[in-house]
Amino acid sequence: MIKWFPKNSRGIQSPLLSTFVIFGLSLVGMMLSESQPVYALPLYKVAAIPAFARKYGLPCSACHTAWPELNNFGLVFRDNGYQLMNDRDSPIWQNPSYFPITFRITPQWHRESTSNQPVDSIPGGGTGSTLVSRNVTQAGFDLSGMDLWSAGTIYKNISFLLLPSSDPFATWHFESAWVRLDNIKGTSWLNFKFGRFELDNLISEKRFLFLSANGGIYQTYHFDVPGSINDFGIGDNQIGMELMGHNADSSMRYSIALLSSNEGGTGLTESNLPGGLPSNRSFDGYMAFTKSFNAGSWGYEQFQAYAYIGQRATYYQTTSGTPLVGLGNEPFYRIGFAGQLHFKNLELLPYFMHGHDNAYLGTLTPDTSGLPAGTKGPAFNGGFLEGQYFVNPQLVFFGRFEKIDVAQQAAINLGSVPDNYGNVTAYSVGYRYYPIMFSRAGLAWHNEYSITKSIGVVPESLDGSGLPPILNTQGVWSSSIFVGFDFDF
Amino acid sequence: MKINLRIMILAVLFLSNLAMASAVLAQYQVVTVTDGGTVTGNVKWTGTKPQPVTLPITKNPDVCAPNGQKTRDLERIIIAPDGSVENTVVYLKGISKGKAMDLPEARRSLDQKNCRYIPHIMLVPKGDDLTMVSSDPILHNIHMTGVQLYNIPFPIANHPVKRPFQRDGETDLKCDAGHVWMNSVVMTVESPYYAITDEHGNFKLTDVPPGTYTIEAWHENWQIARQESVMDVDSHQMVNRPIFADGMTWDKSVTVPAKGNVTVDFQISQK
């Protein structure tokens, strides 16, 4: 039973309370304020142009439950290759001043606090100073990274997406870059995508509602058993090609992808082996099948079954000099299911994953040498339940509970770590309020509190700051309070 | 003293509104009129005569311009040399009972002849049919806007079509087959006390139950609210259709004596 208020982490409780105060008061403030019609805005006839809303004249809420999360109409639009299928999708029908670009960034104030961090016993580190476990807390104003997002149609039934994305330090990478041939042979069952893209996860991490360091990722989407040299996360964009199909209202969808075995890295350089040197020599595969059921006035109930089967290298082809080209591929898999369940204004998103790595991946030994009999591969079971409540298209409350249990520790750690080493528990709660909801730009006032715990390791978080605890039996709690303006144009 | 006056005025207004409202809302009742009176009168124009609105005949000149005319008057305002105004609809407003329907059948029959709607103003009793026919060998259509929304083609001459007019009010007719000057008005009415001034500007209402009524004159507007025009890419012709402002009304009060005659004249002008 995980304690919500951990006993020996001093600094955690009061921010928790304060956070609820923030939420409560701002909520009361909102409720008391008077609503005014959005369209009391004077109309400025300038050719100012967020990309799809501008192109088609639909409000953000038509495609998004609460942007960036998609609703079923938005999902069908995306499945169709960002087309409404009314022969007005090709760029030739747009005013030449229309440019399919949106950018998004979130200036914020946040507070990060991590427990059981090794700190100097004597401040400033003097003679005889050792490491002791303490909370480390940092807070301040900050910027998020920025997405410079361009997507749409190059031509009828040819769509694209290009997403140069920066971290908060303005280091750029291409999060996504792909071209897709849509509706091949005139059927929605054949669509071919090529490039770097998000896997067809029913619950998209790229379009979810969480932004804080500890809440802004699904732990399950990035988890690897500690000690395993596998670096895979199903939430990471991969490079390869995908064949995808759907029916007219996307109540049935399939996706099959062939991907490079280098965790979406570019330049054939990413490697799962220590050192991270050029490695790619093999391919991974992913498949997912989604089925929706019409639940009348509730909405659609969607279920997805997925499987990812990949391989990772266990040694390099060259050892002296610069190690290049990984060899000795051993497999791993991730399988599970996801759901998006609608009950009018309430949405529940359950997720489950079972992950298993080959025994060699948990040993740091080449697969040419033998392993002791009975060596088991690292394995884990994880999942989350997320809930969202849409008061109206401009106000959404969300929360999530997530749990990952290591079912089998990596062989390299056996005997030296507790059974629950690496287990993760995570909670997140917050709300987004959209003061404006029209087709030119978007703004959300975002408040979130998230807290994660890992046993013996520092939890995975967006800011990546935090150190493993001194003892591998200690649970490390890391919390985020996040308040920011999320805007896109 | 002041307060009393204010209350009285309010009371009068309230009661008259009530009367008006009930008059408007009440269904017209047919009764035997034994001592009915007659209302006759004349509608004359005062002031400068407006320019008639004309359009060039750009389509089917062989049928639409049999005398070789280049333009067609839209018939929005027809004023005789002596100032008489034709096509003014004069009626007793809100009359709740009287004689049975006896509006002339000619006013609920429409002919499209030489690309012209004949008559220009129609009166159809509510619930009755309008009979439409084309005498022209070319394509017309009757596209209605207003309280009725029928859109009926006439590709073949002498093939009449009927449609019921069930909502009282004004319906405007136009032709989409290139004859942009064709226009007419149908009034769907509940009482028979409607008349349309002839070329001498005269009208007559008969068998009116004695009493005091508001008599109203309605005339369609000749003032163009806006023009719509588009350049046809193929023929490089500008094709225009003017959109007219709403019709105008003038009110008077009339007391009809039993078995007698009363005259009401209207002077209408550019408002």
Add this chain to the structure above:
Amino acid sequence: MTPKKLAVTFAFGSLALVTVGATSVLAQSHINPPDPALGTPSVATEESHIGAVTGHAADGEKHYIRYCIGCHGPDGNADGMNAQWIDPKPRDFTKAVFKCRSTPTGTLPVDSDIFNAMTRGFVSTNMPQWRPLTPQQRADLVAFIKTWSPRWAQEKPGTPITIPPETPDTPESVERGKVLYQTTLKCVECHGPKGLGDGPSAPSLRDNDGNPIKPYDFVNGSRFKCGTTNEDLYRIFMTGLDGTPMPSWSDFVDPNQAWDLVHYLRTLQRNYHPRHTAKAAAKSTDQKGG
């Protein structure tokens, strides 16, 4: 400043900001209900019936705010803030004039007509295919749409026309259809001799709101405005597209002639492959005697 003080400061800061923001800027989209004196149907009680599904206007109002308000507007009269940028203009629900109906010209459509139009969307316009909404959600929207115009309280919808079974698609049928199109009915006036929508009357065409409108181009057009099948095509010209210059031809065309016209119109389409050969024609002549 301790974390606690900072957090509390922030709480009040957030409260102030949100209160100021919400009152002075803008908040929730909402509908401007019609003037009650107009006599429009009540949102609380209006329903729609499409097959087994009953739609409710009160639920439809919520969907309208989410999906429709950007174009169709908070007054239902196509004055949404995006309407000025799009062509053709959105439908003005306060007038209750609908293009795609199974009912005669000048009459209100039945609920399923609006439902189908919403599901199909309108090709070459900004009106999407709303198929991804559940049938219940679409039925709720149909019920809500009816609350914008008093006509729904004053009139009953027309009686849907009967569409008899299709006659055989033979060369003779096509030829008869050609005579109807080119000569008798004079469709060429607007649609042009080849069906390109370039007839002599085409440049002067306006819809009911005075906006320029083009006749359907059979050669290059994709879906029809109101469907894709032969039956849809039959229904289109037998009921007319109200609000546009396209009239209802039911007074001048009997059902057999109508099917002939459908067969001919298909031959105008760019991707038309003759489905009938002499062999098939001979076969069908045997079956029905011509």
